[in-house]
Amino acid sequence: MAQDFRNVLVRTIGTSDTTLLAGGNYDAVIGIRCCNILTSTIAVDVKIEKGGADYFLAKGVNIPPNSAIELIQGGAKIVLASGDTLEAVSDTASSLDVVLSYIDTISS
Numbered sequence: 001m002a003q004d005f006r007n008v009l010v011r012t013i014g015t016s017d018t019t020l021l022a023g024g025n026y027d028a029v030i031g032i033r034c035c036n037i038l039t040s041t042i043a044v045d046v047k048i049e050k051g052g053a054d055y056f057l058a059k060g061v062n063i064p065p066n067s068a069i070e071l072i073q074g075g076a077k078i079v080l081a082s083g084d085t086l087e088a089v090s091d092t093a094s095s096l097d098v099v100l101s102y103i104d105t106i107s108s
Contacts, residue, residue: 004104013096017087020100023080031101035068043091050084
C-alpha cells in the first residue's frame with residue numbers, strides 16, 4: 001500500500017487557536033514539532049477539536065527561549081477522522097512555529 005506523506009508548516013502562531021490540519025478520511029499525524037521563536041519562555045496548547053470539544057495533546061507546556069519540543073515520538077501516531085481539527089495556540093503573540101508531518105488518507 002502506497003503512503004502519501006505530507007507536511008504543514010505554520011509560522012508565528014499567537015494567542016488565537018490556529019488550525020494546523022483539518023482531518024480528512026483518517027489522516028495519521030506522525031510528527032509535531034513546536035518551536036519557540038522568542039527569547040522568553042512561552043506556554044503552548046496543542047489539541048484536537050471534535051464536535052465542539054477540545055482534546056489536548058499538550059496543555060500549558062512551557063517551551064524555553066529558542067527551543068523546541070517534539071509531541072509525537074518513537075513511531076507513535078495520532079489519527080484524525082473527518083471533522084477533527086488539530087489546533088495550536090501560544091500564550092504570547094507571534095511566538096510559535098509548528099512543523100507537522102502526516103500521512104494523508106490512510107483508510108477509506
